[in-house]
Amino acid sequence: MTFFRGRRLRRTPAIRDLVRENALSPNDLIQPWFVVETDDKNFEKPIGSMPGQSQYSLHKLVERAGWAVDKGLRSCILFGIPKVKDPQASQAWADEGIVQQAVRALKDKYPQLVVMTDVCLCEYTSHGHCGIVRGEDILNDPTLELLAKSALSHARAGADMVAPSDMMDGRVAAIRVMLDDNGFNDLPIMSYAVKYASAFYGPFREAAESTPQFGDRRTHQMDPANRREALREAVADLDEGADVLMVKPAMPYLDIIRDLRENFDTPIAAYHVSGEYAMIKAAAANGWIDEKRVVMESLIGIKRAGADLILTYYAEDALDWLK
Numbered sequence: 001m002t003f004f005r006g007r008r009l010r011r012t013p014a015i016r017d018l019v020r021e022n023a024l025s026p027n028d029l030i031q032p033w034f035v036v037e038t039d040d041k042n043f044e045k046p047i048g049s050m051p052g053q054s055q056y057s058l059h060k061l062v063e064r065a066g067w068a069v070d071k072g073l074r075s076c077i078l079f080g081i082p083k084v085k086d087p088q089a090s091q092a093w094a095d096e097g098i099v100q101q102a103v104r105a106l107k108d109k110y111p112q113l114v115v116m117t118d119v120c121l122c123e124y125t126s127h128g129h130c131g132i133v134r135g136e137d138i139l140n141d142p143t144l145e146l147l148a149k150s151a152l153s154h155a156r157a158g159a160d161m162v163a164p165s166d167m168m169d170g171r172v173a174a175i176r177v178m179l180d181d182n183g184f185n186d187l188p189i190m191s192y193a194v195k196y197a198s199a200f201y202g203p204f205r206e207a208a209e210s211t212p213q214f215g216d217r218r219t220h221q222m223d224p225a226n227r228r229e230a231l232r233e234a235v236a237d238l239d240e241g242a243d244v245l246m247v248k249p250a251m252p253y254l255d256i257i258r259d260l261r262e263n264f265d266t267p268i269a270a271y272h273v274s275g276e277y278a279m280i281k282a283a284a285a286n287g288w289i290d291e292k293r294v295v296m297e298s299l300i301g302i303k304r305a306g307a308d309l310i311l312t313y314y315a316e317d318a319l320d321w322l323k
């Protein structure tokens with residue numbers, strides 16, 4: 001008898017461990033944080049649609065990071081909320097901007113923590129769009145210069161990696177040239193290469209105060225119906241010098257993560273976004289699902305699809321749950 005019996009290798013926990021194909025490691029997890037420019041040193045404002053996540057003052061962010069680093073966090077990505085917003089997003093590239101200050105503070109205190117920065121204008125523009133606007137249009141090329149200046153200011157502050165999320169065409173090249181011209185040849189770019197125009201970003205826009213005042217992001221972010229186009233976006237960013245490719249959101253786009261995995265040897269990141277986090281939190285709060293198990297199953301699913309790195313608001317919790 002040579003029947004396959006799947007149950008033979010599922011009999012005991014040790015056997016299951018032995019034949020497990022994928023594993024989640026603390027090394028894979030990137031925690032997003034929101035830092036607010038404020039005079040209130042102890043400012044900490046919970047984000048209503050993201051229970052467990054808050055906007056932090058610089059001081060509170062450093063405190064939170066210390067707690068996270070102590071339990072094994074190795075990497076984070078920062079989003080800034082400036083005091084003043086204007087049509088040119090001038091606080092996005094200000095050397096004394098809030099993200100730049102936060103990078104300096106975190107690198108000073110926790111030099112071993114990988115500090116990444118999100119490069120986009122939407123948190124800094126008065127209209128909430130990711131670029132310079134004329135009428136209702138988001139202008140591509142005039143925006144590139146500002147993105148590149150933002151990335152350079154993050155580099156000067158000591159960021160370990162910059163992550164452009166704006167979806168303007170040509171931004172990876174513009175950032176690469178700006179960084180190289182200023183001696184930052186070794187600073188990697190993690191490109192939000194395949195970023196869909198998704199309703200799952202809703203809670204983030206509350207957190208980052210970046211809801212567009214008119215229109216939406218569909219003229220630059222991708223159509224959720226498109227699969228082949230993801231490869232074109234990925235190729236373009238690789239050609240421009242991207243070091244890591246990201247797919248965003250994660251769970252509704254596992255096929256896209258798999259496509260990138262099979263077509264490229266670059267590290268692939270996936271962003272388990274705010275709406276994905278909020279859905280699990282809401283169901284868990286109602287007692288409808290087992291939060292820990294659903295989260296760990298989601299994260300391993302994202303890895304199994306082919307992601308090497310996962311940006312998730314659950315990173316800090318997952319560190320505990322991995323123990």
Ligand code: PBG
Binds near residue numbers: 203274
């Ligand atoms: C743009 C940016 C967004 C997210 C990350 N970077 C929002 C957007 O494109 O509107 C969303 C992340 C999330 O939903 O968790 N700066």
